[in-house]
Amino acid sequence: MEPLKIIVTGPVGAGKSTLIRTLSETEIVDTDAAASEDIGKAMTTVAMDYGTLRLGDQLLYLFGTPGQERFDFMWDVLTEGALGMLMLVRGDRPEDLGPARRMLDYLLSQHPVPHVVGVTRQDRPPVWGPEEVALFLGLPTERVVGLNATDPKSAVQPLVRLLELMLAEEESRP
Template sequence: MNETAIKILVAGPSGAGKTTLIQTLSQSPVVNTDVRSSTGNRLTTVAMDFGQLRLDQYAIHLFGAPGQERFDFTWEILLDGSLGLLLLVSGKDATHFPQARRIYDYLLSRNPIPLVLGVTHQDHPNCWDCKEVASYLDLDPAAAVPIDATKLESATELLVRLFELVERA
């Protein structure tokens, strides 16, 4: 049986939940390049994360891009060959929205692929909801999904939504 590989890019600002999402979805050990952030209080990705899962005859390869601007040179490399984009944005911190917009503009200006916006940290008080974040990014609210990157069901829903868009494209 032939196996078809599908590359999905997971991008977004630092702290949005990209590494966590890939760890939740991956059926194999996740390769990551996390180091202590300059503030020293959390880990941050400096090159990429990689995880994979299998669905029927498909091998889905998840590539996580670093969110910090100083690593933006990796974004185009990771985008190459991607069938879809999962853009994660934390709804608890609007100061990250301009960076999300920059990432979105950068990636889709180079390769207009199907996109689903995952809004994380929805359990925090005064969190921006999906429609508000989509509006800020000038995206169709139907492309926005609330997500808990730590829960397999929620992470899978995000991936399914992306595949629905890929199928229509």
């Protein structure tokens, strides 16, 4: 089976690098550098993250984008050739959902691929759950999954869902 390229995207601090670090079975590539603006944390992705994960007999190549808009030119570059998209948002920052919606709309307009939204920090209540986020973003509930990006069993869930949706869409194609 051909490896599948999956793009992991979303606003600053959503947990993109953490998810790839948590799940990758091979040594990851990351490009975290000292943040040049006050984004509430010291380090930020400036180019990409890369890791790999096997789900059943399917190998996934996970590409993470930077979150900061000053690196938005990388979003398109990295999404090129991706067959699925995982967008992460922080469950404890509802104010990030507007920008996340715009980012998702833009990326899907350029790359219309199966997609899932992951709501991180479910281990840190009180947070918005996946149902609330689905409602806010106007997405069907099966496309939104809650997770803790630091826990392998939990972090894998949105990718399992994405793969299911990708297979279902493939089967329904004439």
